[in-house]
Amino acid sequence: MAHLDSNAANAIKAVDPDTIHVRDHDGGSASSEKDAGVVSKTTTPQQPEPARWFHWHEPGTSAEEKKLIFKLDWFLLSFSCLMYFVKQLDQNNIANAYVSGMSEELGFGPGDELSWMNTYFNIGVIIGGSFANLVITVVRPRFWLSGCLFTWSLFVLFLFKCQNAHQFYVLRFFIGLFESAAWPGVMYCIGSWYRKSELARRSGLFVMSGVLGQMFSGYLQSALYSGMEGRGGISAWRWLFIFDFIIAVPVVVYGLICFPDTPHTTKAFYFNEWERRRACERIDEEGRKPVGKLNLSVIRRIFGSWQVYAFTAAYCFWTLTCGSYIIQYFTLYLKSTKMYTVPEINNIPTSVGAVNFVFMVATGFIADKIGRRGPVCFAVGCLLTFDYAVLTVWNVSHSFRLAVFILVGCYGCYTPLLAGWANEACGGDQQKRAFVLGFMVSVGQAVVIPFQQLQMPSSQAPTFKQTHGWASSLAMVAALTLWTGIGLPLLQKWRGSQVKVSNVEESED
Incomplete structure (x- = not known):
């Protein structure tokens, strides 16, 4: 055809x-x-739908295709969101446990144990990220992603038995190793199903589930601290890891049954034959038909491309802002003031997630509407620059500092924007697309390890005066704003014009 x-x-x-x-x-x-000998039926074209600012489907989408998209949104996005919710819950529970009695019970004192727990987690992510996403091109995603979810959740469960920092370090490494498959793996699958004009909204919805996981971790620890302290002879912070495992088990089962894999490999029970065929055609029409094989040529195809360097640089600038640790630093700041109870210390930082949620919704719709991500990244970067400038100065009122900590939550919208951008830019080369999504995360986590340990260690929180942590992060915010808002769009446009010239010359020959 x-x-x-x-x-x-x-x-x-x-x-x-x-x-x-x-x-x-x-x-x-x-x-x-569909069947031989069937006479084609004449269809009357629908009238084009009026263009609206807020829309979930493109104007002119048929009723049958809307039904296909609804099934994708329901089954693919629901498992993706639940998985990422659990991931962020498990990633942030360590900070909530730390300020809810863990450091005192285990005698951590004013050291950098929390920073080292983050470091060992990041080492696991670095090792697993790129290779995990190459595996997903040959192993069905529903088996791979569900298996990784169950494995890291099992290691999270073991955290409740830890009696010293070194046990935490080992388990956090393995949690990071298997969690590394979640974000790039799901982003790869989303990019396999949705059109360019649909990517930003769906990617944003997926990452927003992680924001809810961050928020829920605080609420869960607060509730456990109030109601489960000492139950069964177990501290409330230990109960947090048990409950996190219990929440993950039904998500694993759901993924094994309902996740649709990719358009060209799906055997999902809820798709009919036309929907399977149409799902493949939608991606083919976007110029993203799966091409390439997992062989030696993959090295040349990946590292000879501009995408792997451009998007890895963008993600590194994003991680070096340390925005993903802002809730942790906010929590430590609230504790240092000695003005708040333990439940309040766990609950107040969840407002950062609320800001994150709003920005992800807004930026996803705007990026899809205008068809460009550069201007959106630049606008958010300017706001982030203001926030980090205030934190660098630090000598402002307590209420203003609280507001700025909360407003830093806008940082999170960069991840779905960059992921959708990379999915679009890598086209149909599935190995390159998968590797770039995983590699940018791995390198981003690699560069943030020494940065966090040297510039923003937990023992120096919340001011980081001796290490000049906030000033260093401010420089990275400026680099992020300029690269994603100006540099990356210009590079993509230049490379696109080169490809067009090359295609014209080949046609003339």
């Missing part, structure tokens, strides 16, 4: 599930019929 180009795809107003009309290479009409 001939493939539709993007312009032809936008012209389709109605698609009959039994008969698909496409344009053949000669400009004529060709039809693919």
